Amino acid sequence: MSDQIIPLPATAEAAAPVPVTNPNTRKVFIKTYGCQMNVYDSVRMGDALASEGYVTTEAMEEADLVLLNTCHIREKAAEKVYSALGRLREMKKERAANGREMMIGVAGCVAQAEGEEILRRAPAVDVVIGPQTYHRLPQALQRARRGERVIETDYAVEDKFEHLPKTEKAVIRSRGVTSFLTVQEGCDKFCTFCVVPYTRGSEVSRPLAQILEEAQRLVDAGVREITLLGQNVNAWHGEGPKGDAWGLGDLLYRLSEIPGLARLRYTTSHPRDMDDRLIEAHRDLRTLMPYLHLPVQAGSDRVLKAMNRRHTAEEYVRLIERIRSVRPDIALSGDFIVGFPGETEAEFEDTLRLVERVRYAQAFSFKYSTRPGTPGAELGSQVAEEVKAERLERLQALLLKQQQEFAEGCVGKVIDILLEKPGRNAGQLIGRSPWLQSVNVDAKSSQIGDIISVRIIGTGPNSLFAERIER
Numbered sequence: 001m002s003d004q005i006i007p008l009p010a011t012a013e014a015a016a017p018v019p020v021t022n023p024n025t026r027k028v029f030i031k032t033y034g035c036q037m038n039v040y041d042s043v044r045m046g047d048a049l050a051s052e053g054y055v056t057t058e059a060m061e062e063a064d065l066v067l068l069n070t071c072h073i074r075e076k077a078a079e080k081v082y083s084a085l086g087r088l089r090e091m092k093k094e095r096a097a098n099g100r101e102m103m104i105g106v107a108g109c110v111a112q113a114e115g116e117e118i119l120r121r122a123p124a125v126d127v128v129i130g131p132q133t134y135h136r137l138p139q140a141l142q143r144a145r146r147g148e149r150v151i152e153t154d155y156a157v158e159d160k161f162e163h164l165p166k167t168e169k170a171v172i173r174s175r176g177v178t179s180f181l182t183v184q185e186g187c188d189k190f191c192t193f194c195v196v197p198y199t200r201g202s203e204v205s206r207p208l209a210q211i212l213e214e215a216q217r218l219v220d221a222g223v224r225e226i227t228l229l230g231q232n233v234n235a236w237h238g239e240g241p242k243g244d245a246w247g248l249g250d251l252l253y254r255l256s257e258i259p260g261l262a263r264l265r266y267t268t269s270h271p272r273d274m275d276d277r278l279i280e281a282h283r284d285l286r287t288l289m290p291y292l293h294l295p296v297q298a299g300s301d302r303v304l305k306a307m308n309r310r311h312t313a314e315e316y317v318r319l320i321e322r323i324r325s326v327r328p329d330i331a332l333s334g335d336f337i338v339g340f341p342g343e344t345e346a347e348f349e350d351t352l353r354l355v356e357r358v359r360y361a362q363a364f365s366f367k368y369s370t371r372p373g374t375p376g377a378e379l380g381s382q383v384a385e386e387v388k389a390e391r392l393e394r395l396q397a398l399l400l401k402q403q404q405e406f407a408e409g410c411v412g413k414v415i416d417i418l419l420e421k422p423g424r425n426a427g428q429l430i431g432r433s434p435w436l437q438s439v440n441v442d443a444k445s446s447q448i449g450d451i452i453s454v455r456i457i458g459t460g461p462n463s464l465f466a467e468r469i470e471r
């Protein structure tokens with residue numbers, strides 16, 4: 001997961017008729033920062049608000065409620081929220097001068113981490129609501145309308161998913177043919193750099209029946225590809241139908257049985273939780289796409305230990321080899337942090353060496369950002385900013401080279417793509433390769449949601465070009 005959100009497919013052409021909206025309907029604009037789970041949560045907040053008569057809008061100017069779904073992972077991400085709130089405060093003032101209400105809500109991980117501080121620093125904010133409590137958004141807004149400045153960040157005892165309204169089928173359809181589905185939340189790993197265990201709470205898995213019901217609902221509405229989400233998705237565990245203990249591998253086998261569900265993905269995984277059953281799922285399931293985001297963060301054993309990752313570089317490389325031996329076409333993706341406190345030049349070079357050995361198709365890399373409250377913040381020997389910047393540049397150059405090599409290696413291959421949205425020119429569609437690349441193709445007789453065979457004929461900066469073939 002990263003600062004950049006993997007874009008959700010734009011509204012499909014084959015979308016359901018747009019529901020007729022009453023001009024008096026209230027409108028909400030939701031701005032999402034952070035990871036895919038925030039993207040999913042924003043969608044579900046939209047559901048919670050729909051039951052209160054809100055419709056979502058893409059235009060902030062026309063919104064009666066502006067909701068920022070925030071990220072706390074790095075300092076920059078958190079600071080972005082305060083600058084956005086500064087701008088919103090001006091907008092709210094202008095609105096008030098014209099006699100029109102505008103409410104401002106802050107949700108997500110900054111809300112959870114900073115609660116009261118947000119109300120103090122940003123006087124225009126009406127509601128602060130955490131990632132585990134957003135099912136209470138309608139009540140929070142009612143309280144705010146009565147003049148209260150609301151803060152709802154206690155970890156709820158009830159399960160938010162049980163309290164969220166089910167998404168309407170027409171709404172699902174309007175969101176496209178791929179969907180996220182959260183199966184696990186929170187984290188008990190406590191990597192020493194990371195805020196997630198504090199902002200998302202301890203690890204919780206959603207029950208099997210709830211997941212199957214949501215997946216079926218998505219598929220019934222036309223979704224062809226589901227990406228299971230979790231901060232530690234491969235730590236998912238549940239009870240199987242016979243009362244047996246299930247892991248993510250078992251869940252994937254079960255989901256593969258849903259007719260019409262063509263593709264499955266999952267993210268983000270921890271190397272420690274890649275168990276045999278999950279690796280078998282990669283061997284056996286054609287629905288499970290050959291793509292794995294498996295962050296390693298660093299290549300030096302000393303740094304890995306200081307990060308509390310609880311595995312060595314060699315163990316990681318061996319794990320990748322095992323996965324590749326059962327699924328040779330799997331594409332690897334990762335996350336990296338440079339400049340963790342005390343990281344020496346030689347230790348950084350261990351990261352470069354590990355990247356050389358693994359060969360990534362895709363990766364996200366960051367300068368270490370000190371997060372208050374995490375053990376990393378207490379360590380001395382913080383690495384100088386310019387050293388971090390220089391290391392990041394070298395690492396990113398190597399990762400980019402690997403990414404380009406991977407894309408170029410696709411040229412000439414015949415692959416299946418899932419058509420997701422219209423392309424730039426008439427008759428052109430954009431599909432998704434098994435390895436998560438965007439693929440442009442002329443496919444006049446096909447529709448969004450179809451899976452078609454294409455031959456890759458070229459590469460662009462962020463996408464591939466293909467020609468349709470019949471087979």
Ligand code: SAH
Nearest residue numbers: 001193194231268295335336366367368369
């Ligand atoms: N659960 C996932 C990652 C969650 S956060 C995992 O275990 O890998 C997404 C990514 O942000 C992390 O993989 C890490 O590379 C990066 N990240 C987290 N905390 C950070 C920090 N303090 N500074 C810089 N990058 C950080």
Ligand code: SF4
Nearest residue numbers: 187189190191194196
């Ligand atoms: Fe953060 Fe580590 Fe948990 Fe990932 S595994 S969310 S990096 S603490």
Ligand code: F3S
Nearest residue numbers: 034035071072073109
């Ligand atoms: Fe950011 Fe929270 Fe996701 S801190 S990366 S939005 S879990």
